[in-house]
Amino acid sequence: MASPLPTHDDVVQAAARIKGHVRQTPVLRSRALDEIAGAELFIKAECLQDTGSFKLRGATNRLLQIPQSQRAAGVVAFSSGNHAQGVARAAKLLNMPALIVMPSDAPQVKINGVLADGAEIHSYDRVAEGREEIAADIARQRGAVLVSSFNDPAIIAGQGTCGLEFIEQMEATGQQLDHLICCTGGGGLISGIALALEGVSPDTQIWTAEPQEHDDWRRSLEADEIVSNAPGIRSICDAILTPSPGPLTWAIGRRLLSGGCRATDAQVCEAMRQAFRHLKLVTEPGGAAALAAALYALPSQAVGKRIGVVITGANVDASQFADILRG
């Protein structure tokens, strides 16, 4: 059964639905960063979202649409951490039980966030086990709703509210974005943002940002078909190591995205230091990939233009952040 693709209107409805449950996050500027990038950067600090990432938007939109009669059985999700925290928080809000399937090597800060919201965790080995099967089995046993991290119209529409909000904030300053760069794993956020902008800022060109060797979206967009990453490729960007675009996010992204940017782990670490220094923000590696791309790997057609940059998450362990600050 194919899910229907979400539309711009679904994003608008999601924004109305989740209002009051999520934060409006600020758009920051820095002349120092503009000079490094050689462009005007408008930085959407979605890392300041409650739970430390944008994932709360989609999870809240999804869970609010679960019928009252199904809520007692709860929800199940699989996630390396940010979607986990989004689902755990949304479930707590609605008094629903939640179980999250998380890799055993997930950052402690993400595990703690899930536990603090009262969700259960089922740990698995990222290399040896298939998280989708584990989660589906548990959901079936419990009669619980399985909440996909990106391949779900309600999740995509919910994440897209970040883009709608971004454009409203730009309109308040009388400025338009020529380009927008967004950290991309499964593509729930960027495809939602693309739907949002299709209705309110259709001339903005939208680019993925991915780890250098984990650039499935960039290569998929070039090939005009879904391309996967070779298994086993690692990057510091734990939050966005998804094997390939999902069917729904790809169907949207293929139509609305301009291409992909890549950043090395070293560039991501340097972007995290720049965000610390000039924006006063804590960022996690996967959340800073778009900033790294804007600063160090900007597409040539974006040089000198107005660039929206979405910083997507900040759930990083203190010891790792301290290591990165020290270079």
Add this chain to the structure above:
Amino acid sequence: MASPLPTHDDVVQAAARIKGHVRQTPVLRSRALDEIAGAELFIKAECLQDTGSFKLRGATNRLLQIPQSQRAAGVVAFSSGNHAQGVARAAKLLNMPALIVMPSDAPQVKINGVLADGAEIHSYDRVAEGREEIAADIARQRGAVLVSSFNDPAIIAGQGTCGLEFIEQMEATGQQLDHLICCTGGGGLISGIALALEGVSPDTQIWTAEPQEHDDWRRSLEADEIVSNAPGIRSICDAILTPSPGPLTWAIGRRLLSGGCRATDAQVCEAMRQAFRHLKLVTEPGGAAALAAALYALPSQAVGKRIGVVITGANVDASQFADILRG
């Protein structure tokens, strides 16, 4: 010649004057921090202000009122760093030359911020030399305007815009602050905020937050007269180590403040770690003193209430921040 005391109306006029030159900073919530504090915290993240501290508000308000005919001779200021950056940035905005008298042990990040905005720095020895005399001499030689960091009606009114904005943001949520805690050095910010709240939230009780052994405001308010700190007392909170309340800020604070809170350096470091973990904010020690007081030294009458907490700055060297994260 005594300066006239600024009023609530001066804060309102300052807000109109500096609009567009400063950021609106967000108000953040965290249930985890509420649980630690035993109160509802509404955290004004003024550390996200351009230049990394609230000081830009007052400096911009002050410099915008310098007559055109006096601007070519420029401005002089003395500061451990945040006021320095505020004045340097405001001067750059108005194409005025600026010279800042800074202690030789100021954090590198603050020195870099001043230099990046094209200001000159005159270094002095914090223990052996008097910064006020040095700055006054240089200003006299140049015919430049000496911009006080807190004992100036236009500076106080400018900083007060942070309080006006805070209350507007609270009104948008339909909630009132029972108490407000603010990091306090010379008292420019807290006295400005007190003037702001006098007009728009007169029932809010306002408290200083100071380093444990450097609590001149707390003791002054108890004694109902200006009391100084013993010379040579150190604290990690470099930004707020002012010897005593200033004449103007004291005249306002004496009338409008409820009392003072104190935080140890260890509590300040723990508050910085909590802000990292739960708010995803970079904070500097002096900027996190109010959060430390709210979490660990809340006045008994504030327990269980709605507390406004102003985080005032984030200009901290990466190596120091990394050390503090590691505990």
